[in-house]
Amino acid sequence: MTMHASKRAPWSLSRWILWRTLPVDEREEILNDLDEAAVRFGGRGPRAWLWRWRQTLSFSARFIVERASERSPHLANTHTSRGASFAPQKRKERLMSGWWKDFGFAVRQLLRKPGFSAVVVLTLALGIGPNTAIFTVVNGVLLEPLPYERPEELALFRVDLSGLERHPGLAQAEVIDFRAASTLSDVGAVSREISTSITTEGNMQAILAAQVTPNLFPLLGVEPMIGRNFTAEEGAPRISGEDGEQEEERVPIGIISYALWQQRYGGDREILGKTLDLGSQSLQIVGVMPDGFQLLLGPGTSLSPDIDLWIPLPLDPDHRSFWAIRTIGRLAPGRSLREAQAEVELIGQQMVEEHPENYENSGIRFYLHPLHGDLVQNVRPAIFSLLGAVGLVLLIACTNAASLLLASMRSREKELAVRTALGAGRGRIIRQVMSESLLLALMASILGIFLAAFGLETLLALQPAGLPRADNIRLDATVLLFTLAGAFVAALAAGIIPAWKASSPEVQESLKEGRRHGGSVRGRTRSALVVAEVAFSLVLLIGAGLLIRSFISLSRVDLGFDPEGVVTMRVPLDYERFNTPESRWDTYTKLQDRIGALPGVVATAGISLVPLGNQGMMASYSYEGSLDTDWNGLSADYRFVLPGYFESMGIRLMAGRDFEARDNQKIVPVAIVDVTLANEVWPDEDPIGKWLGLGLGSALEEDQPVEIVGVVEHSRIINVREVVRPQIYLPYRLGPAADLVFTVRSEGDPLAPVAAIREEAELLGTGRPIHSVRAMDSYVAAALGDTRFTLVLMGILAAIALILSTVGIYSVITYLVRDRLHETGIRLALGASQGEIVRMNLREGFVLALVGLPIGLLGALLLTGFLDSLLYGVGSTDPLTFAGIPILLLAVALLASYVPARRAGRVDPLVALRDE
């Protein structure tokens, strides 16, 4: 059969499939037509590739069905004239039925050796299952487009302030400027999440709200399911100055989420116009968002995907200094992100020039990040590493299956020789072996899908908190297609070498002579396969080893505080009722006293942000001697705390004193710094009594310096991984917000006093529910969670790899031992001891592993660099791991060879000599 058409490169495999499935008399023209259509469709790259394959599958499927119905007799009368296609059809039919015959034969072959088939299927399933599972994650998180209209056009603005991390916020005036000046087809914005509470029928419930510009939902291509979106007027800023009357006229409105609608209003269709009681304010509901709508923004945006209430966000054209608005732009049709980026940067520069007072020395730069890419930026390295790992596992599984198939050919030598003698060509033999491996791979993929479905549950249970779109992860048609494609590749990979070897004329020749040279040929091939397996496994094991080391160093991090026994909770106050700093201080200290008096509570205090909550407040500082000069670029994390905070967290006070009530009764400019800052600024002096200059928008006046009254241990307050910015603690009174995080240390169960604390807060009349109650050690666990997630998966994959290669080494040595039985008999007869025989066979396994190691080490050196961002406290070429893991693998190889080697030593020389 000629296949001249396949010479044209870009089609190759798909062309071959078409060539095989299209009717003989039409295929040439159809292929030509497809070529022409492909040219008109245009281009290269993945889109064109996809197009080709869609056409290929569509054509082959339709024509197979069409011709099947032509052939079946009860439809024959509708297709009377087969005309020109009749004769070639015959030949085609014969060929197709040839494949069927081979499949039938393969089924019988595999049924005859159920044990062997089961092992191969299981081996391949262990390779296919994890691939399916991880691909499901890749598909759900990375590949599937975001659920918005033409999501590839959406981009998130980020701001770079002279080298600090890219912050996802713009000032309100900047949003207006970008909307006006850029060619982006629209620019919309959303605030960070706001915790508030609603009261329905006397029940108070904490919810998350966010402000959006009226154009944001249309920009995303989403509209309320019931009711309407905000109008432009509703999103316009109030006229400042005499805002008194102006404000009265506007009724506050809001759009609620589907979840809130269902849960609080039972899906009431008459929802529009009802009021939502927010305590200090009530809103009129004008719309309900559709089920499942989420605004998915990337890390650092502090916007939960589960917002229950949307309210209009007015943009103030004079508001240019507080970077807090998350801004989304849509590229104009046909514009690339790069063009838009260049434009945004230019507009940014103009802004800086026009408003120098706002941007002085800020080094600000504006960036557009693709919305989807931005969302997944933190998880992409982990997911890709795992994808690489499952790919390796699949390779190992295929190698193993190839090795097993090769071994099975041994018992088939006679049969194959007979077939050849009866005139079966090389192609025929290859086809037969391939159909066996295809059948095995198909069965394995079914098993693999079950494994994946089961594995996915475990995987999602382990999911790190930072995995976006986790609810979008599911086994769907795309995944199943991927798995089938994977099985096909696996069948090819596992079958091609055995098929080639089995049909090799050399083997056939030697068979005719009735000798066994073929055995050693296949032995060599199998040895090479084992070497490859060892190398692949080593790469995986080293990867897992590095992650284990990271996990250990992460869990050993000195947090600087003792998380055990501590619970944290946010305690907001009704801002309308507690509208003076004094009243808030008063209420918080009262609450602190009452909580402190509860049974079991050892210590309690408050802080402005949850420790390890991945949030920070940062300020620049200066110190004596540098006070006259500019800010010298020093920055520190700062927090406002109630007296007793350090005690409640178990942070050691190293010098000076804690804050006291008197620091809070009026504005007293004092501070406590951590030991890092103290050592940095006054390495040889006592920091107590020294002064710091701070720039922060609090009760503190701009240049008023603060006096240092104490020094504490450095503690991790943003997350477990991130190390040292120096820290400055200030008395609550300097930043008297109506929202404070309480830290409560108690004996025994940290959550035990929570109910009593809620009661106390209610008795005090804080007017808002306590929320975000979490044990401190769960923050630590969550911080370890991301690493644990990757680690556990990588560990499982490495274990599978180790098991597979152990089985591989074992079966090859068994095979070699069997092959050498005759030789062993002679050696034993000539006086070799059992020990010598065992050692000889052991050496085989050892050598195979030894050859595989350097290849694997090289591979690991090349690949572990990709793990870099996942590692902690260990380099990607950690010598300990790179030395230790190969030793482990060698030991395993020896063990795997020992069992068959020992068996060889015990063989009866007479039996062995008789073996031919």
Next chain:
Amino acid sequence: MSREALGEVEELVLLAILRLDGEAYGVPIVEEIEKRTDRQIARAAVYVALRRLRQKGLVSASMAAPEPVPGGRAKRYFRVEPAGIERLAESRSALLSMWDGLQPLLDKRS
């Protein structure tokens, strides 16, 4: 032998061939249908329909000589046979008689 009704795609293909008037081979047929109906059609469905029409004797095909340019190739051009035209006419009058008197329904909607 009772005659099988024309399938929707078959009908579209027949009409497209007539419209293309002598220039009808696979690629332009698909394009014509997509352009006129303003929707995507599965390319393979068109080719299957062409095959069926040919087997039913409603269209005939002829190979044209390769174009005299580099890479020029032979194309199979299709022509509608009288039987095909007859079937199209039948189909049209059947549809029209089914529509008879239903015009107000359409007017109301638009």
